[in-house]
Amino acid sequence: MKKLPFIVLLFLAFPSASAQDCGGQWIFIQDRQPLGNREKPGLVYDDTAGHVVLFGGASAVQAPGGTFAWDGTTWTRFQNSNDPTTRLEHAMASRPGSTNQKILLYGGRTFNQFRTETYTFDGSAWTLQASIGGPPGIYGGALAFHQGIGKYIHFGGISSSGLYSDSTFEWDGTQWLPINIPGPTARAFHAMEYDPIRNEIVLFGGRGTGGAGYLGDTWVFDGASWTLKNVINQPLNAAHAAMAFDPSRGTMVMHGGSTNVWPFPANNQRNQTWEWNGAGWTAVNESNPLARTYMAMVYDAANSELFLYGTTDSQHYRYRWDQGPPTINPVGGSATADYPTCPLNLGVIATSGTPPTYQWYKDGVPMVNAARISGVATPNLSIHPTRASDAGLYFCRVTNSCGSTDSTSIVVNAQCQADVNMNGAAEPSDFTAWITAFNNNDSAADQNCDGSITSTDFTRWLANFQIGC
Numbered sequence: 468m469k470k471l472p473f474i475v476l477l478f479l480a481f482p483s484a485s486a487q488d489c490g491g492q493w494i495f496i497q498d499r500q501p502l503g504n505r506e507k508p509g510l511v512y513d514d515t516a517g518h519v520v521l522f523g524g525a526s527a528v529q530a531p532g533g534t535f536a537w538d539g540t541t542w543t544r545f546q547n548s549n550d551p552t553t554r555l556e557h558a559m560a561s562r563p564g565s566t567n568q569k570i571l572l573y574g575g576r577t578f579n580q581f582r583t584e585t586y587t588f589d590g591s592a593w594t595l596q597a598s599i600g601g602p603p604g605i606y607g608g609a610l611a612f613h614q615g616i617g618k619y620i621h622f623g624g625i626s627s628s629g630l631y632s633d634s635t636f637e638w639d640g641t642q643w644l645p646i647n648i649p650g651p652t653a654r655a656f657h658a659m660e661y662d663p664i665r666n667e668i669v670l671f672g673g674r675g676t677g678g679a680g681y682l683g684d685t686w687v688f689d690g691a692s693w694t695l696k697n698v699i700n701q702p703l704n705a706a707h708a709a710m711a712f713d714p715s716r717g718t719m720v721m722h723g724g725s726t727n728v729w730p731f732p733a734n735n736q737r738n739q740t741w742e743w744n745g746a747g748w749t750a751v752n753e754s755n756p757l758a759r760t761y762m763a764m765v766y767d768a769a770n771s772e773l774f775l776y777g778t779t780d781s782q783h784y785r786y787r788w789d790q791g792p793p794t795i796n797p798v799g800g801s802a803t804a805d806y807p808t809c810p811l812n813l814g815v816i817a818t819s820g821t822p823p824t825y826q827w828y829k830d831g832v833p834m835v836n837a838a839r840i841s842g843v844a845t846p847n848l849s850i851h852p853t854r855a856s857d858a859g860l861y862f863c864r865v866t867n868s869c870g871s872t873d874s875t876s877i878v879v880n881a882q883c884q885a886d887v888n889m890n891g892a893a894e895p896s897d898f899t900a901w902i903t904a905f906n907n908n909d910s911a912a913d914q915n916c917d918g919s920i921t922s923t924d925f926t927r928w929l930a931n932f933q934i935g936c
């Protein structure tokens with residue numbers, strides 16, 4: 468009797484279901500360094516430093532200041548960074564590459580004051596710039612850096628007299644210049660970001676003139692003109708949604724937002740995440756939808772994930788995409804259940820974008836844990852002690868929100884340990900066979916399954932013999 472290794476290797480794995488864009492989920496980040504409650508902060512990515520930069524954001528009761536970097540684990544406050552007066556609903560965007568105007572900030576408001584300043588951030592400190600002739604939409608406007616024309620573009624917002632703006636402006640490095648072109652209707656609190664694949668700025672929704680209507684139209688700005696996109700499947704009209712371009716998907720990703728006018732009940736916070744591929748929107752199939760508004764989102768390239776921060780609870784989230792159904796590393800073949808003493812251990816190693824679930828099957832039937840059986844819902848199935856009846860076909864089904872993958876079946880043969888000469892019966896001649904196995908250092912002599920062959924194995928052979936086959 469030769470024993471096979473307990474952990475067997477499966478040769479193949481095949482998905483029983485699949486979906487390419489099956490979604491993912493927002494993962495809450497437990498934060499030991501809360502930045503305070505910040506609605507509508509500015510959140511951009513500094514690709515030179517390789518971290519997310521946050522400035523501003525406030526709640527009805529607090530307006531915590533400071534400029535912070537997020538490295539995927541820790542918030543670090545910039546020191547001596549000459550911070551602007553803290554604010555919310557300002558417009559902020561970053562440009563890739565090394566530049567002394569890495570990040571541009573315009574406008575915003577405090578509780579009782581409009582902030583009309585323009586600031587740039589060089590990666591470590593803010594510099595006040597000229598704001599003469601700046602966009603009339605002081606707060607609630609949006610900024611994006613258009614890489615094709617190398618300029619920051621500002622659209623919309625609300626003026627100090629409460630007028631909603633339909634103006635497009637560019638920042639050329641030293642001053643604001645109006646771009647007198649037709650475009651989206653006047654609005655504020657729209658989502659706006661640059662799409663480097665389509666080389667255009669994408670704008671969605673916002674709150675329309677007078678604050679009466681929430682919008683759901685999609686516009687693109689190619690560097691010269693605005694175009695209204697003909698969208699068949701459009702997200703719900705919303706303002707205060709968060710949007711960021713995700714290079715891992717090649718899509719613009721938009722989450723949440725408010726779907727009704729102030730004061731809105733909590734259930735008017737949209738829980739959907741949508742993807743824009745340049746031609747249409749697709750609702751992401753999320754396993755744990757998250758309803759939020761008044762937050763900001765950025766793609767954290769250093770950690771290859773979307774990062775969401777804001778609203779009144781100072782919580783933040785990262786988005787984990789499913790990468791399809793689980794894959795199972797080659798693990799299998801056949802195994803032997805040496806009964807009645809030895810254990811049977813079967814294992815799979817699965818890879819999955821989100822934590823998967825496991826279910827072991829025997830002869831096509833889902834297994835349940837019992838006195839001898841454990842781990843039926845884990846990667847590692849254990850049966851101890853084994854019985855002749857443990858022979859059969861085993862496989863493990865690994866499931867995530869994208870589908871399931873079954874391991875290749877593992878053929879388990881049962882072998883009675885007392886039948887050392889493997890002729891199908893326990894009999895006195897097996898005593899001689901055990902002596903031979905012992906002398907040959909054959910693993911069949913290891914009757915107590917401890918990995919070594921000693922005289923105690925003879926005592927165990929007697930016991931196994933008495934139990935019989």
Ligand SMILES: [Ca+2]
Pocket residue numbers: 885886887888889890891892893894896897
């Ligand atoms: Ca025998």
Ligand SMILES: [Ca+2]
Pocket residue numbers: 912913914915916917918919920921923924
């Ligand atoms: Ca032994």
